[in-house]
Amino acid sequence: MVLKGNAIVGQSGGPTAAINATLSGVIRGALENENIETIFGMYHGIEGILNDSFCNLTEMFDDESKLVTLEKTPAAALGSCRKKLPSLTDMSDSDKAVYEKVFDFFKKHSIRYFFYIGGNDSMDTVAKLSAYSKTVDYEMRIMGVPKTIDNDVMGTDHTPGYGSAAKYIAASVSEMLRDCAVYTVKAVTIIEIMGRDAGWLTAAAALTRATGFEPDLIYLPERVFNYDEFFSDVRACLEKHPNVVVCVSEGIRLADGRYVGEGTQSGVADAFGHKYLSGTGKALELAVKEEIGCKVRSVELNILQRCASHIASLTDITESVAVGRAAVENAVNGVSGRMMTFVRTSNEPYNCVPRYEDIDKIANMVRTVPDSFINERGNGITDEGVKYLLPLIEGESYPEYKNGLPVHISLK
Amino acid sequence: MVLKGNAIVGQSGGPTAAINATLSGVIRGALENENIETIFGMYHGIEGILNDSFCNLTEMFDDESKLVTLEKTPAAALGSCRKKLPSLTDMSDSDKAVYEKVFDFFKKHSIRYFFYIGGNDSMDTVAKLSAYSKTVDYEMRIMGVPKTIDNDVMGTDHTPGYGSAAKYIAASVSEMLRDCAVYTVKAVTIIEIMGRDAGWLTAAAALTRATGFEPDLIYLPERVFNYDEFFSDVRACLEKHPNVVVCVSEGIRLADGRYVGEGTQSGVADAFGHKYLSGTGKALELAVKEEIGCKVRSVELNILQRCASHIASLTDITESVAVGRAAVENAVNGVSGRMMTFVRTSNEPYNCVPRYEDIDKIANMVRTVPDSFINERGNGITDEGVKYLLPLIEGESYPEYKNGLPVHISLK
Numbered sequence: 001m002v003l004k005g006n007a008i009v010g011q012s013g014g015p016t017a018a019i020n021a022t023l024s025g026v027i028r029g030a031l032e033n034e035n036i037e038t039i040f041g042m043y044h045g046i047e048g049i050l051n052d053s054f055c056n057l058t059e060m061f062d063d064e065s066k067l068v069t070l071e072k073t074p075a076a077a078l079g080s081c082r083k084k085l086p087s088l089t090d091m092s093d094s095d096k097a098v099y100e101k102v103f104d105f106f107k108k109h110s111i112r113y114f115f116y117i118g119g120n121d122s123m124d125t126v127a128k129l130s131a132y133s134k135t136v137d138y139e140m141r142i143m144g145v146p147k148t149i150d151n152d153v154m155g156t157d158h159t160p161g162y163g164s165a166a167k168y169i170a171a172s173v174s175e176m177l178r179d180c181a182v183y184t185v186k187a188v189t190i191i192e193i194m195g196r197d198a199g200w201l202t203a204a205a206a207l208t209r210a211t212g213f214e215p216d217l218i219y220l221p222e223r224v225f226n227y228d229e230f231f232s233d234v235r236a237c238l239e240k241h242p243n244v245v246v247c248v249s250e251g252i253r254l255a256d257g258r259y260v261g262e263g264t265q266s267g268v269a270d271a272f273g274h275k276y277l278s279g280t281g282k283a284l285e286l287a288v289k290e291e292i293g294c295k296v297r298s299v300e301l302n303i304l305q306r307c308a309s310h311i312a313s314l315t316d317i318t319e320s321v322a323v324g325r326a327a328v329e330n331a332v333n334g335v336s337g338r339m340m341t342f343v344r345t346s347n348e349p350y351n352c353v354p355r356y357e358d359i360d361k362i363a364n365m366v367r368t369v370p371d372s373f374i375n376e377r378g379n380g381i382t383d384e385g386v387k388y389l390l391p392l393i394e395g396e397s398y399p400e401y402k403n404g405l406p407v408h409i410s411l412k
Numbered sequence: 413m414v415l416k417g418n419a420i421v422g423q424s425g426g427p428t429a430a431i432n433a434t435l436s437g438v439i440r441g442a443l444e445n446e447n448i449e450t451i452f453g454m455y456h457g458i459e460g461i462l463n464d465s466f467c468n469l470t471e472m473f474d475d476e477s478k479l480v481t482l483e484k485t486p487a488a489a490l491g492s493c494r495k496k497l498p499s500l501t502d503m504s505d506s507d508k509a510v511y512e513k514v515f516d517f518f519k520k521h522s523i524r525y526f527f528y529i530g531g532n533d534s535m536d537t538v539a540k541l542s543a544y545s546k547t548v549d550y551e552m553r554i555m556g557v558p559k560t561i562d563n564d565v566m567g568t569d570h571t572p573g574y575g576s577a578a579k580y581i582a583a584s585v586s587e588m589l590r591d592c593a594v595y596t597v598k599a600v601t602i603i604e605i606m607g608r609d610a611g612w613l614t615a616a617a618a619l620t621r622a623t624g625f626e627p628d629l630i631y632l633p634e635r636v637f638n639y640d641e642f643f644s645d646v647r648a649c650l651e652k653h654p655n656v657v658v659c660v661s662e663g664i665r666l667a668d669g670r671y672v673g674e675g676t677q678s679g680v681a682d683a684f685g686h687k688y689l690s691g692t693g694k695a696l697e698l699a700v701k702e703e704i705g706c707k708v709r710s711v712e713l714n715i716l717q718r719c720a721s722h723i724a725s726l727t728d729i730t731e732s733v734a735v736g737r738a739a740v741e742n743a744v745n746g747v748s749g750r751m752m753t754f755v756r757t758s759n760e761p762y763n764c765v766p767r768y769e770d771i772d773k774i775a776n777m778v779r780t781v782p783d784s785f786i787n788e789r790g791n792g793i794t795d796e797g798v799k800y801l802l803p804l805i806e807g808e809s810y811p812e813y814k815n816g817l818p819v820h821i822s823l824k
Contacts, residue, residue, distance in 0.1 A: 211815075
């Protein structure tokens with residue numbers, strides 16, 4: 001059961017404000033554990049192993065304050081990748097060579113522990129390495145730790161990184177609601193929020209409810225989007241007050257399956273003759289202008305929502321560190337081929353504990369927003385939804401500031 | 413010299429994160445001053461006087477903590493307007509009626525002090541009311557207090573509201589630089605920042621310099637934009653590292669005077685047959701895709717940059733309160749028809765004091781970024797520019813949080 005050796009950790013997939021907090025948790029767990037001698041970091045995920053590009057985190061983090069700064073640094077400090085490992089069935093010689101290279105690297109550096117922090121795609125890497133490890137005579141403990149702002153991973157109450165993105169979104173929407181309210185002229189503001197298949201991030205806009213100001217309409221990809229209903233909803237809101245704010249997921253679709261954002265692409269070419277790829281918010285902006293004719297604008301939160309660590313959720317950062325540390329503890333205790341998860345044991349008071357799940361039960365599936373969180377009309381979030389979301393944005397994880405700006409750490 | 417009576421304050425023009433701090437300063441100044449009995453607030457600027465829509469701020473702010481919350485609430489808490497008063501020359505009867513209505517309101521409510529917080533256009537209202545007041549037998553003290561994120565007002569070292577917008581921009585760019593750095597694939601990210609005629613806001617992106625990570629290229633409207641130079645600049649940067657970040661003002665123009673954002677409008681129609689109005693960032697995104705062919709995206713900071721009070725500059729908020737209070741003190745001391753300004757008496761250590769200027773010397777002019785702040789190639793900010801900007805973003809003015817979100821105050 002006891003397995004002594006070195007460990008390696010990597011980050012993969014899109015950035016979040018909390019992925020480095022999980023990295024810090026893994027480093028903390030490794031530094032604390034007597035079975036792990038040195039913890040290495042792969043640069044750019046699994047590519048770092050294939051390219052022999054890595055660093056010694058035990059040496060780098062000789063000081064607690066550096067770990068604290070790491071926890072407040074956005075995006076993947078070790079770099080990321082989108083590399084997919086070859087399928088394990090019917091492997092070609094070059095496919096086999098990839099796995100052999102990875103395990104040669106492990107052996108060469110006496111690595112017995114492999115931690116991979118990433119989203120759905122990254123768990124595929126964990127699953128494959130874990131399966132391959134069973135075919136070779138070199139014991140490895142391989143663990144996945146989820147991160148994604150999208151909150152769409154199965155088997156867990158929520159994902160590390162979601163709470164901070166949700167807090168940024170809700171705070172920004174709250175501020176924009178104030179901004180939009182200053183004039184008396186009828187105007188519609190459409191805020192486009194990330195989320196291709198699941199509406200978790202957009203649902204976070206409803207967290208403004210407790211402030212007494214909230215978006216008038218919220219549309220998620222979990223419901224079919226209908227332009228006629230939308231126009232009717234907007235008109236009804238404009239009757240009540242002049243400034244209507246609409247939040248939409250980028251991934252909302254029409255009944256025929258087309259993305260709303262696709263509407264403005266068809267047949268539209270830019271000055272260079274290219275088809276114009278506009279966003280969902282822009283499509284709705286043009287639609288409102290055409291149909292209702294009032295003042296209208298669209299705002300796309302864009303990549304800011306995944307990297308705004310200056311307003312990270314303290315709950316999220318604390319949990320992200322804890323789940324990284326728990327991954328190490330579990331691995332040392334013999335767990336392998338699993339993804340770390342959260343189980344919410346109580347909502348009032350909120351309590352969540354790290355557990356783990358079989359990766360095979362999780363990979364390649366999307367956890368969408370449950371029906372009970374979406375109102376009947378499909379244009380808003382229920383109080384039950386707000387109640388689930390609220391604890392995830394509680395608390396502020398302030399970075400240190402220097403020269404007026406947050407202090408970040410670089411690992412290269 | 414001593415003029416006893418009531419006062420009224422209003423807000424006008426676009427929102428900022430500090431316009432309520434100035435409102436708080438005016439309220440504080442009035443509450444403290446024995447010559448002012450009651451301070452009223454106009455709803456939606458001068459329209460509030462014309463529509464008899466106003467409130468009693470003396471009654472509302474019976475508690476210091478409410479003023480503190482006001483100082484951390486974004487956008488104009490009293491509402492705003494874009495109303496322009498009629499010209500004073502060759503007035504029609506209806507024009508005269510407007511001014512008579514305003515002064516009847518003043519007399520009815522024993523108002524002797526008028527404070528107007530706004531940008532360039534709002535100072536026009538102050539100038540006209542001030543000129544008109546000299547033609548009637550009712551003494552008024554009329555003061556303008558500037559606010560604009562654009563920092564383009566003449567006669568002042570900087571404007572209240574700019575520092576907070578600059579801090580949000582620099583912090584967001586700093587976080588996006590981290591976000592963009594995680595992959596190894598060549599990619600260009602174009603960040604569009606507000607500023608039609610002056611590049612102050614975009615220049616703030618250079619404040620990231622002290623962090624060791626800064627945008628590769630910065631283009632301001634103060635320089636003619638040239639596509640060939642731009643492509644050559646981007647190519648040179650891509651040779652150095654894979655992730656190139658470009659910050660541009662929305663108002664950059666070509667040699668023939670056309671806005672860069674206009675390029676994608678000509679001849680391009682959306683699904684509804686409308687001409688497509690895209691932004692400057694989108695135009696450059698398409699241009700890079702066409703000419704260089706690498707991965708490219710654009711991000712528009714949009715209205716977030718003017719209302720993000722959760723990361724307001726403490727320097728800005730403190731000064732904004734101080735300048736509001738100073739406006740009251742000066743008015744009580746006999747000053748009228750002036751706009752409050754800042755004079756920087758020292759840069760190291762930074763010290764700035766409120767003064768005032770003749771509005772006629774200020775109105776309808778734009779203060780652009782000086783030559784010495786822009787590098788020779790016109791694609792970056794000099795250290796001299798950074799030195800001027802840095803003190804304005806120093807310090808953090810954190811709001812109180814409740815339910816995970818900043819607490820704001822409503823005055824309606």
